[in-house]
Amino acid sequence: MTIVHNFFTSGKIILNLSGTILLFLILTSCSSNDEMPDQRLVEKELYDQAQNRLKNGTYSTAIMSLEALESRFPFGRYAEQAQAELIYAYYMNSQFEASQSAAERFINLHPRHSHTGYAYYMKGLASFTDDSGLFTRYFQSDLAKREVVMAQQSFDELSDFISRYPNSEYVPHAKQRMIYLRNLLAEHEIYVADFYMKRGAYLAAVGRAKYVIEHLPNTPQTPNALSILVEAYDLLDYQELRQTNLQILKQNYPNFDYSNNESVKERSWTNILTLGLLGKEDIRRPKTVRP
Numbered sequence: 001m002t003i004v005h006n007f008f009t010s011g012k013i014i015l016n017l018s019g020t021i022l023l024f025l026i027l028t029s030c031s032s033n034d035e036m037p038d039q040r041l042v043e044k045e046l047y048d049q050a051q052n053r054l055k056n057g058t059y060s061t062a063i064m065s066l067e068a069l070e071s072r073f074p075f076g077r078y079a080e081q082a083q084a085e086l087i088y089a090y091y092m093n094s095q096f097e098a099s100q101s102a103a104e105r106f107i108n109l110h111p112r113h114s115h116t117g118y119a120y121y122m123k124g125l126a127s128f129t130d131d132s133g134l135f136t137r138y139f140q141s142d143l144a145k146r147e148v149v150m151a152q153q154s155f156d157e158l159s160d161f162i163s164r165y166p167n168s169e170y171v172p173h174a175k176q177r178m179i180y181l182r183n184l185l186a187e188h189e190i191y192v193a194d195f196y197m198k199r200g201a202y203l204a205a206v207g208r209a210k211y212v213i214e215h216l217p218n219t220p221q222t223p224n225a226l227s228i229l230v231e232a233y234d235l236l237d238y239q240e241l242r243q244t245n246l247q248i249l250k251q252n253y254p255n256f257d258y259s260n261n262e263s264v265k266e267r268s269w270t271n272i273l274t275l276g277l278l279g280k281e282d283i284r285r286p287k288t289v290r291p
Helices: 002-035 043-056 059-072 080-090 096-109 116-126 134-140 146-163 171-198 201-215 222-235 239-252 267-271
Strands: none
Touching: 043 059, 043 080, 059 080, 080 096, 080 116, 096 116, 116 146, 116 171, 146 171, 171 201, 171 222, 201 222, 222 239
16 A cells, blocks of 8 residues: 555656646747747847847847848848847857957958948957956966967957057047057066076076067066066176166166066056956947948
């Protein structure tokens, strides 16, 4: 009797559990279907749906609407606007590679469009982002090699954008981002120079420090680069070069304490962390071009 009772009790539990799972799957399916663009929507309705979703910050569903608009109406009134806004929506949804690809595609398809400058701008932004984890880099004290390449690529692409569209409304933000990237690249060079100094590779450290001064000037790392040159030349017994760089350091950075320059960990990472130039708050959508 007990065995039979347990059997039926277990069966009820399984049935109840199965029913719960089935209900969950149905509700999830309904929710997903609600987000998908209605196939019956005409072009203008689909475009308006995408605009509302962008405005509300629901970027994943906005992407669905924009992709559907482009797919169903590739030669429609809103096709080019949808392509430009996809660049933005992908970026805001942290799909940075997709944003880059969409920007490159737009540039190739519409080299003379009013949104082409925006595509160049967003391509540069998407090349290097903070979603890899700035705080991870902080605790590691350096950029990974791949990140250095990406940061340099982003800097170069933003520079290209500014040279092509010097009067664009996006230039001020692009310049801010370039300042950040240049500081970050300089920080990396100083970190490597410090690494070489600790291992007695003084000539290699000199090369890194000189690169900062010659190719990444006027960053927070410039006095650190000079101080490394002073220390390295002293250890190499190049006293004339040591004295020259010490004089430059004292003249241009009189408050810099070069005598207590022990570790790159105490240099400008805090400055970099507070710049806030890799957030998405200042990223704007492309202007609406009325068809």
